[in-house]
Amino acid sequence: MARVVLGVGASHSTLMNTHWDQVGHTDRAQLFRDALADAREAIVAARPDVAIIVGSNHFRGFWLDLIPAFTLGVGEVIASGEAGTPSGPQRVDPAFAQVLAQHLVEAGTEVAISARLQIDHGQTHAIQYLMHGLDVPVVPLVINVFAAPLPRLDRCVQLGRNIAAAVEAMPADLRVAVIASGGLSHQLPWPPDWRDPQGDDEEFLVQAWLNGRGEWEHYDKRRRQIILAAQPTIFEEFDRAFLGDLEGGALGRYASMSSQDIEAMAGNGGQELRAWLVMAAALSFAPGRTLAYAPMPEWLTGMGVAVIDPAATP
Structure with missing residues (x-):
């Protein structure tokens, strides 16, 4: 029987790639990076046959002309390659992804599918x-966390539970890892609501989100300038809680919260914590282990890494 054998949650920030030499809190930065290496070793030890990577989209693969709540890559997957991240075609498992999509829809989670998905x-x-x-194929699952209206948090929890049920229903003896990418708390200088931009920067960002399909790089330089000019806003108390x-x-308790609740406690970037809820729900909210937490104003984000290993749970 197939089963989910490991869950990993990890923050992301492209500033980690582009601004490492400008870090003042070098001990915190290294703590986070070392924890990523430890999480990788946990993945190696779990021996997954496939990894589902749950994360957000930053308007390089989806735009306001079409942005579903949940999208599963079931075919070719192309990475944008912005800010020193991987680019080009990624190793995938379309057969697994397509069966997963079918199970999710039948269970009541109507994921959109993409046979040629661009991720960032x-x-x-x-x-x-x-x-x-690692010689492990990936299946990307993209959650809309920045273009209101956002999917409810309880729907994200249901998605995670349905992923676990779908995996367990597969006849092959597969080992599956679920990786959540995003969070923790941070505040991006993006319009509070794309439908009502205020000022030149917000107008520019909405135009980039609407018209970026096929030419996102045209908008990227100014987008980066707007982000780099932002005032760091990290809610360390929330992150640790x-x-x-x-x-x-106990992450299941967040299912009853609203998008407004999350933004008040963790900033608009905290909406990415939906990925962590999907991952934790796929592991039945088993107790996990924090590998590191580092509030990094240089990267505008509270950076955390954690694992949930059901084999280590009594």
Whole structure:
């Protein structure tokens, strides 16, 4: 019987690639990077046959002309390669992904599918640091966390549970890892609502999100300038509480929260924690283990790494 054998949650930030030499908190930065290496070793030890990578989209693979709540890559997967992340075709398992999609739809989670999916650092940051050198195919699952209206958090939990059920229903003896990429708390200088942009920067970003299909690089330089000019906003108390709930197997309590609740507690970047809820639900909210937490204002983000290993849970 197939089964989910490991869950991993890890923050992402392209500034880790492009601004390492500008880090003031070098001990914190190295702590986070070392934890990524430890999480990779946990993946190696779990011996997965395939890894489902759950993450957000940052308007390099999806745009406002069409942005589903959940999208599963069931065929070719192309990485954008922004800011030093992997680029080009990725190793995938279309047969597994297509069966997974069928099971999810039949279970009541209507994921969109893409036979030629473009992903960005919402998934490729994990590929770069957690899957480097591993001969394991990936199946990307992209969650809309930045273009309102966002999927409800309880629907994300249901998605995770349905992933576990779908895997267990497969006849092959497969070992599956579920990796969540994103979070923890941070605040991006993006419009609070794309439908009502305020000022030149927000107008520019909405135009980039609407018209970027096929030419996202045309908008990328100014986008990066807007992000780099942002004031770091990290909610360290929330981050530590969230990781504590992961360790206690209590992340299910976030299912009752709204998008407004999450933004108030963790900033608009905290909406990426939906990926962690999907991952934890796929592991039945088993207690996990935090490998590192590093508040990194240089990267605008509270950076965390954690694992949920059901084999290590009494």
